[in-house]
Amino acid sequence: MxxxxxxxxxxxxxxxxxxxxxxPLGSVLLSSLHDQAGHLTFANYERFLxxxxxxxxxxxxxxxxxxxxxxxxxLGAAMAFCMARLEIRGSRFVSLLAILALVSPPFIGAYSWxxxxxxxxxxxxxxxxxxxxIPPIFGxxxxxxxxxxxFYPYVYLLTSGALSNINRxxxxxxxxxxxxxxxxxxxxxxxxxxxxxxxxxLLALIHSIADFGxxxxxxxxxxxxxxxAYTLYSAEIGGSLSMATTISIVLIVLSMIFxxxxxxxxxxxxxxxxxxxxxxKRKLTGFANVAAHTVVYAIxxxxxxxxxxxxxxxxxxxxxxxxxxxxSLDSYQRIIFSLSDAIQNSLLFSAATVLxxxxxxxxxxxxxxxxxxASNALLDATLMVPYVMPGIVVxxxxxxxxxxxxxxxxxxxxxxxxxxxxxxxPYSVRSSASxxxxxxxxxxxxxxxxxxxxxxxxxxxxVPLILPGIVAGGMLSFVTAINELSSSLVLYVGSTITMPVxxxxxxxxxxxxxxxxxxxxxxxxxxxxxxxxxxxxxxDERALL
Amino acid sequence: MDYLAVENxxxxxxxxxxxxxxVSFSVERDEFFTLLGPSGCGKTTLLRSIAGFADLTxxxxxxxxxxxxxxxPHRRDIGMxxxxxxxxxxxxxxxxxxxxxxxxxxxxxxxxxRVAEALATVRLGALAxxxxxxxxxxQQQRIGLARAMVIRPKLLLMDEPLSNLDAKLRIELRxxxxxxxxxxxxxxxxxxxxxxxxxxxxxxxxxxxAGRIEQIGTPQEIYADPRTIFVASFVGTMNVTPWxxxxxxxxxGFAPDRAHVWAIRPEHLRIGEGRPGAVAIRGEVDKYxxxxxxxxxxxxxxxxxxVIQVADPAPGLRMQPGTxxxxxxxxxxxxxxxxxxxxxxxxxxx
Ligand SMILES: Nc1ncnc2c1ncn2[C@@H]1O[C@H](COP(=O)(O)OP(=O)(O)O)[C@@H](O)[C@H]1O
Ligand SMILES: [Mg+2]
Numbered sequence: 101m102x103x104x105x106x107x108x109x110x111x112x113x114x115x116x117x118x119x120x121x122x123x124p125l126g127s128v129l130l131s132s133l134h135d136q137a138g139h140l141t142f143a144n145y146e147r148f149l150x151x152x153x154x155x156x157x158x159x160x161x162x163x164x165x166x167x168x169x170x171x172x173x174x175l176g177a178a179m180a181f182c183m184a185r186l187e188i189r190g191s192r193f194v195s196l197l198a199i200l201a202l203v204s205p206p207f208i209g210a211y212s213w214x215x216x217x218x219x220x221x222x223x224x225x226x227x228x229x230x231x232x233x234i235p236p237i238f239g240x241x242x243x244x245x246x247x248x249x250x251f252y253p254y255v256y257l258l259t260s261g262a263l264s265n266i267n268r269x270x271x272x273x274x275x276x277x278x279x280x281x282x283x284x285x286x287x288x289x290x291x292x293x294x295x296x297x298x299x300x301x302l303l304a305l306i307h308s309i310a311d312f313g314x315x316x317x318x319x320x321x322x323x324x325x326x327x328x329a330y331t332l333y334s335a336e337i338g339g340s341l342s343m344a345t346t347i348s349i350v351l352i353v354l355s356m357i358f359x360x361x362x363x364x365x366x367x368x369x370x371x372x373x374x375x376x377x378x379x380x381k382r383k384l385t386g387f388a389n390v391a392a393h394t395v396v397y398a399i400x401x402x403x404x405x406x407x408x409x410x411x412x413x414x415x416x417x418x419x420x421x422x423x424x425x426x427x428s429l430d431s432y433q434r435i436i437f438s439l440s441d442a443i444q445n446s447l448l449f450s451a452a453t454v455l456x457x458x459x460x461x462x463x464x465x466x467x468x469x470x471x472x473x474a475s476n477a478l479l480d481a482t483l484m485v486p487y488v489m490p491g492i493v494v495x496x497x498x499x500x501x502x503x504x505x506x507x508x509x510x511x512x513x514x515x516x517x518x519x520x521x522x523x524x525x526p527y528s529v530r531s532s533a534s535x536x537x538x539x540x541x542x543x544x545x546x547x548x549x550x551x552x553x554x555x556x557x558x559x560x561x562x563v564p565l566i567l568p569g570i571v572a573g574g575m576l577s578f579v580t581a582i583n584e585l586s587s588s589l590v591l592y593v594g595s596t597i598t599m600p601v602x603x604x605x606x607x608x609x610x611x612x613x614x615x616x617x618x619x620x621x622x623x624x625x626x627x628x629x630x631x632x633x634x635x636x637x638x639x640d641e642r643a644l645l
Numbered sequence: 646m647d648y649l650a651v652e653n654x655x656x657x658x659x660x661x662x663x664x665x666x667x668v669s670f671s672v673e674r675d676e677f678f679t680l681l682g683p684s685g686c687g688k689t690t691l692l693r694s695i696a697g698f699a700d701l702t703x704x705x706x707x708x709x710x711x712x713x714x715x716x717x718p719h720r721r722d723i724g725m726x727x728x729x730x731x732x733x734x735x736x737x738x739x740x741x742x743x744x745x746x747x748x749x750x751x752x753x754x755x756x757x758x759r760v761a762e763a764l765a766t767v768r769l770g771a772l773a774x775x776x777x778x779x780x781x782x783x784q785q786q787r788i789g790l791a792r793a794m795v796i797r798p799k800l801l802l803m804d805e806p807l808s809n810l811d812a813k814l815r816i817e818l819r820x821x822x823x824x825x826x827x828x829x830x831x832x833x834x835x836x837x838x839x840x841x842x843x844x845x846x847x848x849x850x851x852x853x854x855a856g857r858i859e860q861i862g863t864p865q866e867i868y869a870d871p872r873t874i875f876v877a878s879f880v881g882t883m884n885v886t887p888w889x890x891x892x893x894x895x896x897x898g899f900a901p902d903r904a905h906v907w908a909i910r911p912e913h914l915r916i917g918e919g920r921p922g923a924v925a926i927r928g929e930v931d932k933y934x935x936x937x938x939x940x941x942x943x944x945x946x947x948x949x950x951x952v953i954q955v956a957d958p959a960p961g962l963r964m965q966p967g968t969x970x971x972x973x974x975x976x977x978x979x980x981x982x983x984x985x986x987x988x989x990x991x992x993x994x995x
Pocket of ligand 2: 689690
């Protein structure tokens with residue numbers, strides 16, 4: 101029997117998911133259900149419930165998640181409203197700042213906050229000299245503030261898109277029916293942007309739960325599940341992973357509950373924007389205008405502050421790990437001479453990841469977009485799981501699954517590449533599927549009727565048409581891959597160290613100049629990749645989410 | 646031997662939708678054949694089965710003596726014109742037209758000549774080097790037509806190719822399509838839901854309803870001699886009235902016994918008594934609609950509501966609702982249908 105090309109792709113997709121998702125998740129689950137002696141038991145879960153330390157971490161995770169969500173919603177919605185409906189000077193610059201907040205390398209964000217607002221922080225010290233006392237940023241409130249300014253772009257980008265796509269006639273109709281402006285907002289505009297608002301909020305919530313660097317550096321005793329999992333993992337290395345895997349399962353279940361909850365909440369409200377009658381931007385005057393600009397610029401600048409601080413600090417003169425007055429390129433010299441392995445590894449791993457993601461993601465994207473069978477719909481749904489898995493969990497799962505023969509991958513470059521690949525695959529599938537949905541299926545049929553076999557028709561017609569979208573998606577995957585920290589922190593060994601891991605170690609060792617220089621290099625690489633992507637597909641910040 | 650023969654074609658989609666139900670017909674070598682029917686009646690499904698993009702659940706299709714269902718779609722040599730044009734946006738107009746010739750490895754010189762000829766036929770010669778994005782819908786569909794014709798296909802399929810164009814262009818382009826098809830002599834199957842378009846363009850029309858064929862015939866047969874009440878009402882306008890033996894004054898014994906409804910076209914009705922031998926029904930004006938070239942008068946009568954077409958109405962003519970009028974017609978123009986909707990012949994023709 102001859103097997104068609106697309107069924108084969110479907111088979112490959114399931115194989116990949118089986119090996120890189122189902123087996124690791126199964127290993128995590130099995131490990132969490134076994135005690136040290138290897139007996140099947142719920143003891144780990146009982147221990148999780150009984151131990152105050154874990155209970156606190158669980159509650160703290162919820163606080164971090166919902167606190168990050170609330171902060172992001174407030175900041176993101178305020179910014180979205182101002183940017184979508186008011187005339188703001190320099191709005192392109194503002195959205196550039198939002199991108200900067202989104203792609204600023206992990207850890208450096210938290211670190212920059214410490215530099216400015218820590219016990220000896222620059223801003224804090226200055227304020228103290230003026231007689232203004234603010235507590236240092238450490239602890240729960242610090243984590244929530246950092247999360248809010250780090251994750252607000254998710255809410256902002258999605259909501260501003262929805263706000264500027266509401267058909268103006270709807271709001272005008274409401275007005276002509278006698279609704280007050282407040283009623284109009286509550287009854288018309290708010291329900292219409294609710295799906296976008298909740299989707300952005302979900303992203304902020306999930307990232308707040310998964311984030312590991314911020315509570316690690318700023319929490320100072322405010323431990324969450326992600327940090328506990330890592331601590332346990334580091335302590336248990338070589339032995340049983342049972343407690344770390346138990347926490348991982350709790351984290352996955354928590355994330356999935358939120359995803360399903362958000363889907364359920366916005367199940368009935370899917371509205372399609374009408375591009376004909378877009379809302380006009382209002383021009384404010386006087387005090388209101390100043391207030392709007394202040395809000396927008398304050399949020400954007402504070403959000404981008406970590407990246408800006410990193411660049412400035414990377415240029416400061418240092419002696420060893422200690423900053424001196426004045427500026428120099430010392431830090432860059434040092435990373436080029438002594439840390440080029442991390443840079444090389446990062447570039448290499450990211451390139452490999454992008455290649456894998458683009459090729460396989462495009463094939464699966466075509467499958468999902470064009471050949472809607474029950475199996476492919478299930479495939480699409482299953483891909484939601486790696487989408488919401490915290491990086492720390494992926495790392496621990498890969499160790500649990502691939503530590504011993506038949507597949508012993510720990511310590512190899514492959515395991516790092518594959519761990520980023522599986523997390524990035526859902527984005528790639530989605531972006532290529534949506535690129536493909538823009539191409540009418542009759543294009544391919546036209547080519548077939550003109551004498552091209554289905555595979556040649558696909559190559560000759562569909563591929564050239566979706567190529568810009570795919571390359572752009574690849575560039576954005578590169579940004580994610582090169583900035584990936586949490587899974588590689590679990591999976592790296594000396595020879596496979598990457599830039600984000602190096603930054604983490606440098607900050608840990610107090611070598612801030614090196615951390616800042618490495619972060620700046622990461623920023624520059626990310627910026628270049630984003631510039632290429634925007635050039636290919638037009639400027640669309642939402643593609644970054 | 647028929648050129649294209651579709652026999653007993655049936656198609657059931659997953660979920661039990663029966664899109665085609667025992668469809669059989671044949672098309673001659675240079676015939677312009679139209680599938681006409683309301684949206685959802687299975688026209689596209691039938692066309693795509695012939696092209697090879699859908700498989701029949703049952704039935705066979707033969708083209709020029711060869712079983713089509715055993716040939717993969719790209720070897721069928723069937724040209725196709727799409728409703729959404731499906732012009733390749735990354736290729737120039739000329740490259741679009743040459744696309745099928747490339748697959749056939751036509752020598753460059755011959756290919757260039759045939760492309761130029763095809764572009765001249767659809768009057769796009771001047772735009773050969775342009776990208777299609779900047780062209781109008783009508784021009785894009787001309788590219789689609791040239792691209793399908795240049796490979797000299799055994800059969801040309803068109804699925805509502807004009808439905809996205811505005812009314813004037815639609816009429817212009819349908820005449821062009823008809824002329825090109827006749828000059829090349831390729832068999833063509835044309836799908837439309839527009840009955841006027843079907844009448845204007847076709848050698849024969851196949852009227853479909855709910856996956857079945859209602860009637861196949863020339864435009865004249867379809868319009869003037871409909872075999873079912875569905876065809877009678879779908880093609881053109883028709884006054885359909887329940888048959889009541891005690892009703893309007895048909896000559897005794899004129900109506901067939903099994904008559905269930907009777908129908909008559911607006912252009913066969915007149916205001917006034919009319920000639921001797923004509924039937925007359927009294928009623929009053931319900932509504933007068935002026936359309937320029939003609940006017941429609943709706944008249945309410947005890948036997949039902951009738952629309953009467955008045956040709957070349959005088960601009961000063963007004964008909965107030967409630968005005969008593971009588972409606973006259975020649976009984977020979979009345980059509981009778983039985984309970985199942987099939988035509989029943991009248992016993993007498995005049
Ligand atoms: N892929 C499909 N799956 C299920 N039902 C379909 C599919 N394609 C068409 N149908 C159904 O088959 C019937 C005929 O459709 P179609 O051939 O497109 O009609 P037409 O072209 O005459 O408008 C419709 O009822 C339609 O809903
Ligand atoms: Mg159709």
